Amino acid sequence: MYERKILPFYMTYPLPMYYQEEDSIIRDLEYLQQMYPSEAKRYQKIIAGILDKLDYEGSMIYDEYPDKLQLYKLSNDILERIRREEEKEHPDQDVSPEKWEWLGDLIQILLFYEIYKRRHNSRRGILRF
Numbered sequence: 001m002y003e004r005k006i007l008p009f010y011m012t013y014p015l016p017m018y019y020q021e022e023d024s025i026i027r028d029l030e031y032l033q034q035m036y037p038s039e040a041k042r043y044q045k046i047i048a049g050i051l052d053k054l055d056y057e058g059s060m061i062y063d064e065y066p067d068k069l070q071l072y073k074l075s076n077d078i079l080e081r082i083r084r085e086e087e088k089e090h091p092d093q094d095v096s097p098e099k100w101e102w103l104g105d106l107i108q109i110l111l112f113y114e115i116y117k118r119r120h121n122s123r124r125g126i127l128r129f
Helices: 015-033 038-053 068-089 097-119
Strands: none
Touching (some): 038 097
């Protein structure tokens, strides 16, 4: 026989619990990012520095649906910056085009993770999506 269960008052509005769950997801993501290989950590720091400049209210990274082409252009700009820095550090080293191809993919992934983290960070006053 079916019994009606009365929900406690804090269970009737589950949104605060949703945010607690999302905060734990962000903490897990940050913890896992600490275990990146050293080269990926270096690229992630560069990406974080660039996104610090784009971290303002009304920025494209906070659009409900960020434009794919703008994000692609941003990742290409970051890749070019990394390429210039590596050419300055090692001018005599010749790097294969295959490396830059997979590095571009890595930069895009790191960029999207960093944008996700900033969009869902509870310490900011910006509305979550």
